[in-house]
Every structure is written in structure tokens, then in C-alpha cells.
Amino acid sequence: MSTENHLSITRIIKHPRTLVFKAWTTPAELKKWFAPKGCTIIFSKLELYQGGAFHWCVKSPNYPDCWCTGVFIEIVSPSLIQYRIRLADEKGVPVSAEEMFKDKDWPEETLVTVRFREVGDFTEINIHQTVAEGLARKTGAYNGWLDMLDLLEESISSK
Numbered sequence: 001m002s003t004e005n006h007l008s009i010t011r012i013i014k015h016p017r018t019l020v021f022k023a024w025t026t027p028a029e030l031k032k033w034f035a036p037k038g039c040t041i042i043f044s045k046l047e048l049y050q051g052g053a054f055h056w057c058v059k060s061p062n063y064p065d066c067w068c069t070g071v072f073i074e075i076v077s078p079s080l081i082q083y084r085i086r087l088a089d090e091k092g093v094p095v096s097a098e099e100m101f102k103d104k105d106w107p108e109e110t111l112v113t114v115r116f117r118e119v120g121d122f123t124e125i126n127i128h129q130t131v132a133e134g135l136a137r138k139t140g141a142y143n144g145w146l147d148m149l150d151l152l153e154e155s156i157s158s159k
Contacts, residue, residue: 006130006131006132006133007128007129007131007132007133007136007142007145008127009127009146010125012123013149013152013156014121014122014153015121015157017078020116021077023152023156025048025075025077029155032151033152033154035148038062039060040058041056041058049072050073051072052071053069053070053072054070054083055069063101065090066100067087067092067100068088069088071084078116079116080115080116081114083112084110086108087100087106096108106131106139110131113129127145129141
């Protein structure tokens with residue numbers, strides 16, 4: 001499949017699907033891993049149900065705060081999470097990528113689809129985001145996802 005117009009990352013997590021899905025849908029668990037290494041996440045709003053809204057900020061010691069808003073389109077336990085996400089300001093007002101000091105080509109809104117599939121006692125996670133992989137690599141979003149998946153596995157393993 002061409003990666004020209006989308007980002008797709010697949011990873012095997014060495015834990016059962018129900019545990020991995022829970023880490024994606026429990027606010028206290030998300031706080032432990034849902035930001036790249038060296039960063040933290042703050043949830044202003046987090047309604048983890050279909051149609052629920054969110055407003056969060058990834059804080060980095062090296063870059064400006066990255067606020068985002070969005071809505072959960074679909075949550076099907078334990079197999080699917082889908083949400084629309086866009087850059088915003090601290091009040092939740094949508095902003096352009098240029099206003100957020102990101103690449104001007106970053107889309108106004110992206111759709112993120114996360115699928116969870118049982119593979120024996122492990123879980124295959126597939127993350128699909130509607131942004132060009134090249135742009136995601138250039139802006140750090142691609143490596144951010146990889147970091148977060150590493151942190152997810154570490155977080156579950158530490159229990």
C-alpha cells in the first residue's frame with residue numbers, strides 16, 4: 001500500500017488485547033504514555049466514548065506546547081478507536097499549522113484509526129492517520145507515534 005497520502009504504523013505489543021485496549025481508554029493509563037518520550041500530556045477534556053470530545057496538550061521541553069481538539073468517531077472494545085484531531089489553542093479554538101509553528105503543509109484535520117488484533121497472547125496495533133508519511137516523518141509525528149508505542153508497552157509491563 002502506498003504511504004504517499006497516509007501514515008500507517010503496525011506494532012506487536014507483548015500483552016493481551018484487553019489490557020492494551022484498556023491502556024488506550026483509561027485516562028490514568030493514557031497519562032503514563034500518550035506523549036512522545038521526554039514529553040507529557042495534559043487533558044483539559046477527555047470524553048472517552050463514541051461522540052465524546054477531547055482537548056489535550058503535549059508539553060515538550062524543547063518545543064512550544066501542542067494543543068489539539070477532536071472527537072471520538074468510534075470506540076469498539078477491544079478492537080477499534082477512531083477519532084478526528086486538529087490543532088487548537090489553549091482555549092480549544094482551531095488554529096492553522098503555521099500558527100502552531102508546525103509545517104504549513106500539515107492538514108487542517110486528520111483522522112486517526114487504531115485497530116487492535118489478537119495475535120496469540122499478544123496484540124497487533126495498527127495506527128492509520130490521514131497525513132502523508134513523508135510529512136509525518138519530517139514533523140516528528142511519525143517518531144512520536146513510535147515513542148508512544150514504546151512507552152505503552154513499558155507502561156503495561158511495569159504493572
